[in-house]
Each structure stands twice: as structure tokens, then as C-alpha cells.
Amino acid sequence: MPKEIYAKAESFYVDFERKTGPDKISTHYCPGCGHGNLHKMIAETLDEFGVRDKTIFVWPVGCSVFGYYYFHTGNVQVAHGRAPAVATGIKRAHPDSIVLVYQGDGDLAGIGGNEILQAANRGENITVFFVNNAIYGMTGGQMAPTTLPGMKTTTTPLGRTRENEGLPIRVVELLSALEAPTYLERVSLTDAKQMNRARRAVRKAIQAQVEGKGFTLVEALAPCPTGWKIAPTDSRDWIHEQMEPLFPLGAKKDVLEHVESIPGEPRPFVADGMGEKLDILASSVTQARKGTLKEEDYANPRIKVAGFGGQGILLLGVAFSECGMQAGYEVSWLPSYGPEMRGGTANCHVRISDPKIGSPMVEESDVLIAMNRPSLEKFEPDVRPGGLLLLDSSLIDIEPQRDDVTILKIPATKIADDIGTTKCANMVMMGAYIERTGILDLESVIEALPSYIKRKKTIPMNQQAIAKGAEYVREHF
Amino acid sequence: MTEVRKPRAKPRGTVEIRVDECKGCGYCIVECPQKVLVLAKGFNRMGYHPSEYLGDGCTGCGICFYACPEPGAILVRKLEPVS
Known part of the structure; x- marks a missing residue:
């Protein structure tokens, strides 16, 4: 392959501007490296x-x-x-x-x-x-x-x-x-x-x-x-x-x-029949809709949900982001949990936003939903001044330290227990948060529940829990 | 190494070493079929003895270009038509 000129290929940068240090012309490799x-x-x-x-x-x-x-x-x-x-x-x-x-x-x-x-x-x-x-x-x-x-x-x-x-x-x-x-x-x-x-x-x-x-x-x-x-x-x-x-x-x-050439088209995902196989009938289920914000300050929330494993902390995050997505928001959900299925601690970061989301991380939060005492102690300092703090008052026996945030004490586990299972305390919190902020349309979130909670026999109970959480906020705050 | 060569009437090729990109590994010197490259006595900016063209005898074969690991340290030109 003789050539007329052997010179630096055009597929290289002329100057290696990305390289650190003053030398932008030679590689970082040692002399004689292959x-x-x-x-x-x-x-x-x-x-x-x-x-x-x-x-x-x-x-x-x-x-x-x-x-x-x-x-x-x-x-x-x-x-x-x-x-x-x-x-x-x-x-x-x-x-x-x-x-x-x-x-x-x-x-x-x-x-x-x-x-x-x-x-x-x-x-x-x-x-x-x-x-x-x-x-x-x-x-x-x-x-x-x-x-x-x-x-x-x-x-x-x-x-x-x-x-x-x-x-x-x-x-x-x-x-x-x-x-x-x-x-x-x-x-x-x-x-x-x-x-x-x-x-x-x-x-x-x-x-x-x-x-x-x-x-x-x-x-x-x-x-x-x-x-x-x-x-x-x-x-x-x-x-x-x-x-x-x-x-x-x-x-x-x-x-x-x-060998024959492989066709260069993307391999399409075929959704036909997938719903039946997975026992999901997404198309027949009502989609969650946006609500009317009660305050401008409630827009684009950075939410942190925390509690112990088994309380449905991660599921609550999924529910928020799923409903937010159905309603047309940009959403993200970032779980953080230990290897345990029950017990241990769990938290997740949720963002529901009109503008695109740069990072799913929630460090300073606008909303903290604390479902047990260690979560309150750990994450309370990260709520921004003027933010919203929802806590499960049936499990948390201490007072929050902050006086510059809005505190909503919801006896979520107690309300859930009255419905018939403590497991839907997370949905009580969901109802409470939506009622308070208006970020989503409450009725549509309740109707859309089968799209994010898959076990059919638990659906009525969870729907009731959302409604009860909302009712509690309406009556007490 | 510094023996004086008799210049050819018509040079077949030429090689240019970009001194500050050379790390003095010596591959081009070993590989050059005409043995017209040597290590310079002086240092370059990075403290290496760079490769140096004796000034005559290059055929433009390009072997030193591929022996050299640096993208732009060596530039070879063939001065006669490529067959």
C-alpha cells in the first residue's frame, strides 16, 4: 500500500486539546508503546x-x-x-x-x-x-x-x-x-x-x-x-x-x-400480545393526569421517600414516577436500598418535572416523605427551607427539628391498618401528598392504579388508601 | 553515524521529524532500510533525544512512519511517482 505522503491521519485531532498538561501534541503513552x-x-x-x-x-x-x-x-x-x-x-x-x-x-x-x-x-x-x-x-x-x-x-x-x-x-x-x-x-x-x-x-x-x-x-x-x-x-x-x-x-x-451482510436496521420491539403475557392491560386503564398546583412553589418537586424495607418505599417512588409519566411530566426514579427484601433501610429519589431532568439524584429535597424515625433523623436536614415534610406519625415518636419547613403529620400506618393492611401506608402518603400539592389529578391517580400496582386483589385496598390519605389532609390541614 | 554520504542527484523521498513529538524510542532508526535516521545528540522539549534525518538517502518508503507510535511525529513524502 505505497502512498505519496505518510502523515498524521485526519481521524486524529490536530491538537490533543483534551489532554491535560502543557503538551498537546504527543500522546500520553510511554516511549515505544504499541x-x-x-x-x-x-x-x-x-x-x-x-x-x-x-x-x-x-x-x-x-x-x-x-x-x-x-x-x-x-x-x-x-x-x-x-x-x-x-x-x-x-x-x-x-x-x-x-x-x-x-x-x-x-x-x-x-x-x-x-x-x-x-x-x-x-x-x-x-x-x-x-x-x-x-x-x-x-x-x-x-x-x-x-x-x-x-x-x-x-x-x-x-x-x-x-x-x-x-x-x-x-x-x-x-x-x-x-x-x-x-x-x-x-x-x-x-x-x-x-x-x-x-x-x-x-x-x-x-x-x-x-x-x-x-x-x-x-x-x-x-x-x-x-x-x-x-x-x-x-x-x-x-x-x-x-x-x-x-x-x-x-x-x-x-x-x-x-457470510451475508446483516441488515442494518434496528431490531424493533414488538408489543403485540405482550400485555396479555405480562398480565397488564395498560391500554384499557385510565391514565393519570396533571392536577392544578395549589401553590407555584410545589412545581417540579425533588422528592425523597425513606423508610424501612417492606414499607413499599420504592413502590411509592415508582407510583409517583409512573403517574407523573402518564400525566406528561418528565420523571426519574432512583432507588437506594440494601440487599434485604424486608427490614433494612430503603429510600428513593423521585423527580417530577416540567423541564427535562439533568440528574435523578436528589440531594437537597423539596419534599421528604419519612416513614420511620431513622429516615426522619437522617434526611430532615436535607429538606430545603420552605419545603414539605410528610411524616408517618403513627411510627415516628419524635418531633422534627426544623421550623422552616411545612410539616404534615399523617398517621399513615394507623389509617392503613384501619383499611385492613398496614402495607398500604405508602399509598396513604401518596394521597396526602397529591391532595396537598395538586401536582396530579387525584381521581385519575386512583383510577390509574392498576397500571402501577400489578396484584389485582390489592387494588381496591390501595385505591381506598390514596383516598383516605387525601381525606386526612383535607380535614386536618 | 555521521559519515558523509554522497547526495543523490535526484532524491526519491524525504522524511521530516517533528522533534517535540518524538520520544526517542528508536524504532524508526532500527527499521529504516536505508539507515538514514539517527538519534540526535541534543534534547527535545520533553528531554528525549529525538530521531534525526541525516538529510539524504530517504526513499519515501514509509516504514518509519508505521514503526513510529506517535500519530504526527514523522512525515514522509515520496518524491517520485507511486507505482
Whole structure:
């Protein structure tokens, strides 16, 4: 592939403005690191195919975590080992984009071993670049799944042994046992000949995705002079002598010529018959509607609901957000709870808003619904001055400390008990809050209840609880 | 390393090293088939001895470009038509 000019690819930024520090022209990689070579091959190919503007990189944790400093493409940096899972979502949501996954050996073969296996097995139409330098480089040279037998690392100071740490994992061989992947090749970033082979492999893998031909992966044996503690020029010899015998080069699977292109349309979700299967008849149920706000100050509430597990704290949050959504508000619901199903503490953050919601987190709250004493003690200080504090006075035997918020004491558990079950105390609180603020239309919330409470026999009881909560507020405040 | 080469009448290619992007790993020097690259005696901004073109003998093959890990440290031009 001779060219007239060999220069920095246009898929790179001209200046690496995202990079911290004064140097905006060179990469953050150590001298002699293989990442840069692979970056150049990928960038060159994106230039050639003219797909830079529809390319989305998914970057790993590892030395290449800062890939987004360099590539003038879409970039997402994801949790350790999870790049193939995130790439799956991106590719399915944007089937026309070119999704490139870039991972190191610690990230792909260690932390995210299962992610890559499953994505490959599903035959996701993505391209994976797997940089294998036999070590966890960024964290200072710990043993990776690909570390060679006998190799000394900070976690195998006496050398990796078969008995103690097992033998290295050969990723392309492992994946080639699967049916779905269409192209799997191992290359080495060493001398001019191997560099040329690597360039061809990179090009082929990206072209396969452009043509919609399924899952492809290129494993690149790459030098890590810093981690291996040898000079860059010696590191390439080390790959030839030590790595290549264990990680044989070449294509381990290549069926690109025999596969059909996968259609690039999103896979549609078919809702027909789903309602019956899930025992939901959403379309036949009344939708909750907006109410008339009793005060301007009650608009766009940031609500925190807290109590102990089993009180229906999270369900109350779901009910608020479900009704809010039906009524046309922007909503969010963020649960926080321990591993216990009953007992323990639970709270959730709910936002009901006219403008779009930036973050579902509720730190300072406009409304606190406290269903037990520890919740009141813990979250009372976070209510904004002038905010609303609803507490279950049948369970909380202390007085709130604040005098700058509106306090509504509702004997919710007592009211629920009178209806027939203490479990619907949460719905009593819901009725009380809606009655007080008018954020939702009370009647429609009661009628829409089957859309957010699925157990049919509890529906009348819960409807009654909402009505009773509202009634209590009407009569006492 | 500093032996004087006889300049060719018609240079086939040329290589430009961007000194402050070079980390002195030496890959280009090892890989250059014509052996026309050396490590400079002086330092660059980052404190590395950067690679340096002897000034003559480059064929524009581009091998050093792919040997170099830095995106923009090396620029190679072929001065004769690409076959």
C-alpha cells in the first residue's frame, strides 16, 4: 500500500486539546508503546473509508483509557471490561455507525472475559481491537491472563507457573471455537513486515463492519517496554522470541467471504400480545393526569421517600414516577436500598418535572416523605427551607427539628391498618401528598392504579388508601 | 553515524521529524532500510533525544512512519511517482 505522503491521519485531532498538561501534541503513552502504532492504523483506515464522522469508539480502562484525547470521532469511555456490552447497545441503537471497541488484555481477557465471550457469541456487528502486552500496564505491571509462563510481574515475583496461576489465555483461539465471529486474527506490532500485516488486518476488520458482516476481532501483540523493563528496541525482539511462539500469528478464523451482510436496521420491539403475557392491560386503564398546583412553589418537586424495607418505599417512588409519566411530566426514579427484601433501610429519589431532568439524584429535597424515625433523623436536614415534610406519625415518636419547613403529620400506618393492611401506608402518603400539592389529578391517580400496582386483589385496598390519605389532609390541614 | 554520504542527484523521498513529538524510542532508526535516521545528540522539549534525518538517502518508503507510535511525529513524502 505505497502512498505519496505518510502523515498524521485526519481521524486524529490536530491538537490533543483534551489532554491535560502543557503538551498537546504527543500522546500520553510511554516511549515505544504499541498503542500509538495501532491507533495510527485504525485512524488511517477510518480516513480511507471516510467513516470518521459515524465512528464511535468504546474505550476501556487501562493505558488506552484516554483514547478520546486523540480520535476525532465519537468516544465513550466505559467501566472496566464492559466495552463489548456498551458497544452492543450503541451498535443496536445506531446500526449505521461504526462501533470500534478498544481493549487491553487485562480489560478484555481478565476483568471483562465474559463480556467479550457473550458479545462474540451473539455475533454483534462490532470490531474489537485487543491489545495484548502480557501485563496489566497502567497499574504497574501485574500479572494478566495473557502473562507468559515464567514471566515475572509484581504479582508473580517468582514467575508465573502453570501450577499456581495457570497458562496464558489465547483469546482468538478461544473465540474461534464459537460459531458467530466472522474474522479473528492475531498480529504483532513489531518489524516492518508484521506492521504491514497488522495494517491489513485492521483494514479488513473495519471493512467487515462497514459491510455489516458481524463480529470481528484483531489481537495485536504489543510492546510494553516500561512494564517489561527493557528498552523499546529490545521489546520488539522479545515479542518475536517470547510471545509469538505462545501466541501464534495469523488469522484463526476468516469466513468473511462466505457470510451475508446483516441488515442494518434496528431490531424493533414488538408489543403485540405482550400485555396479555405480562398480565397488564395498560391500554384499557385510565391514565393519570396533571392536577392544578395549589401553590407555584410545589412545581417540579425533588422528592425523597425513606423508610424501612417492606414499607413499599420504592413502590411509592415508582407510583409517583409512573403517574407523573402518564400525566406528561418528565420523571426519574432512583432507588437506594440494601440487599434485604424486608427490614433494612430503603429510600428513593423521585423527580417530577416540567423541564427535562439533568440528574435523578436528589440531594437537597423539596419534599421528604419519612416513614420511620431513622429516615426522619437522617434526611430532615436535607429538606430545603420552605419545603414539605410528610411524616408517618403513627411510627415516628419524635418531633422534627426544623421550623422552616411545612410539616404534615399523617398517621399513615394507623389509617392503613384501619383499611385492613398496614402495607398500604405508602399509598396513604401518596394521597396526602397529591391532595396537598395538586401536582396530579387525584381521581385519575386512583383510577390509574392498576397500571402501577400489578396484584389485582390489592387494588381496591390501595385505591381506598390514596383516598383516605387525601381525606386526612383535607380535614386536618 | 555521521559519515558523509554522497547526495543523490535526484532524491526519491524525504522524511521530516517533528522533534517535540518524538520520544526517542528508536524504532524508526532500527527499521529504516536505508539507515538514514539517527538519534540526535541534543534534547527535545520533553528531554528525549529525538530521531534525526541525516538529510539524504530517504526513499519515501514509509516504514518509519508505521514503526513510529506517535500519530504526527514523522512525515514522509515520496518524491517520485507511486507505482
